[in-house]
Amino acid sequence: MRKLGIVAGLIAVVAVAAFGIWWFLLNPARGLFPKKTNPLSVTPALSSSKTASKSVGAKGGEVALTTDTADFKLSLPENSVNVAETVKITQITGIEGLPAGAEFVAGVVAEPDGLLLNVSGYLDITLPAAASTESLLGFAYEAGGQNFHYLPVRISGNTARLPLTGFSGYGLIEIPEYQVPPYVPSTTASQAKQYIANIVQDNLREDQPLDGETDRRIINILRGWYNAAVKPGLEAAAGDDSALDQALREYIEWWQLVGFLGYDEDLGKEQAEAEGLIERALTHAADESSRKCVANKDVDQAARLVWLAKIAFLFDAGDPEGIYDKALNCANFELVMTSSISLEGISSSAEARVPLFIDRETLLLEGSGTITESDLVIEGVSCSGAQTYPITVDPTLFSAAGSPGSYDISVPITIDSSGATYTCKNPGSTLTLRNWEWWFDDFDRLHEGESSISERGVTYVIRDWEHVGQNGVFARKVYNRGSTENTTFELIHKPQN
Structure with a gap:
């Protein structure tokens, strides 16, 4: 019995040793990538x-x-x-x-x-x-x-x-x-x-050209790299958006070196697997960014979605057009203006709402709406009547520059006004004013340095917006000149599902 036990033990040892040799031969790159490192700084x-x-x-x-x-x-x-x-x-x-x-x-x-x-x-x-x-x-x-x-x-x-x-x-x-x-x-x-x-x-x-043995050694290293870092990274990114950027970087470095060395065909199986993982990861990341955009009014997700669409297009993975649509839906805004101006005994008010959207071809924000001018008061006498005229936000690119929390946003606004009729009633008399545009004229006087004349009307460039990022308000610009003017422009983020 003892001899049989010894023989069985020897057989087991030989079997384990043989398995170990077989495993090493099939996995020659195992152990090449230690977690404990001592990098060199120069x-x-x-x-x-x-x-x-x-x-x-x-x-x-x-x-x-x-x-x-x-x-x-x-x-x-x-x-x-x-x-x-x-x-x-x-x-x-x-x-x-x-x-x-x-x-x-x-x-x-x-x-x-x-x-x-x-x-x-x-x-x-x-x-x-x-x-x-x-x-x-x-x-x-x-x-x-x-x-x-x-x-x-x-x-x-x-x-x-x-x-x-x-x-x-x-x-x-x-x-x-x-x-x-x-x-x-x-x-x-x-x-x-x-x-x-x-x-x-x-x-x-x-x-x-390299000899066959050298080729095999290099291919084993590249395959080991894929199994040790590229594949696990992409698998993690398929369920965790925060892991995507690093996973893509690892993949790009790996596949670029594979192509640089000419081993595309030798590692075709790994590449096909990676493409499937990238598609899953991009789909997950796009869904997460779209969800964050709508739930948190996070407009930064629009830029990320555009980037994800570009990556999907470059890697021919996922649905680039569908991701791009999510980006456009995320980047919906509304320009809201409220204004009251008082100059030389005459006061007036105006408000405007302009839906803004990203043009699919130019990637510029644009839109059109109306301004309603009302509440005219002349020397204490209230006047009835109101007028509306078009306001157009010319194609523009919102850029976040400078310190965090502040934005330099240039918004060209073209206003076309043809005047309106107001009826002003005083005890014992009635005054009718035709073709007047009180608020527009006074606003133009106060913002002369920000305007230019075009065929469509007067264009104003509103600069130096403050980033708000709360309650759906992306950015705000306020003109407060005491009792003379109180005008507020707000960019309201209105993402779509």
């Missing part, structure tokens, strides 16, 4: 004069910089940024704290620092013709030098191409006698990129 020095900048919008663009040591070109494809950004690159002149044996070659800092791209871009670094490219590695760091890590690069002639999904520091180092760095970057993405750079430190060259 200290870059920047040039005070070698810099270039350019405004880049939805159509994409390039920013180029020529220096004595290298030429740089940052390329951003279409839809890589949500709104127009001033993209700036500044030459890095040196870096302190590099790993042992590494020598700085060239690099730039891309700004705005920390900006994340919807679609990945590239940084091309062209070295002098006589420069050696035999021992080059790419690098990246974050937030002024934190989490320094290696990047794989593609070499074509004397030009090195680095992939990038966000803005910070990027460049090239030279390591003549390569050794695996002793530090561990802080994120799964940066760990994976460094592992792959370690494997292909002899460079990814246009005319030198």
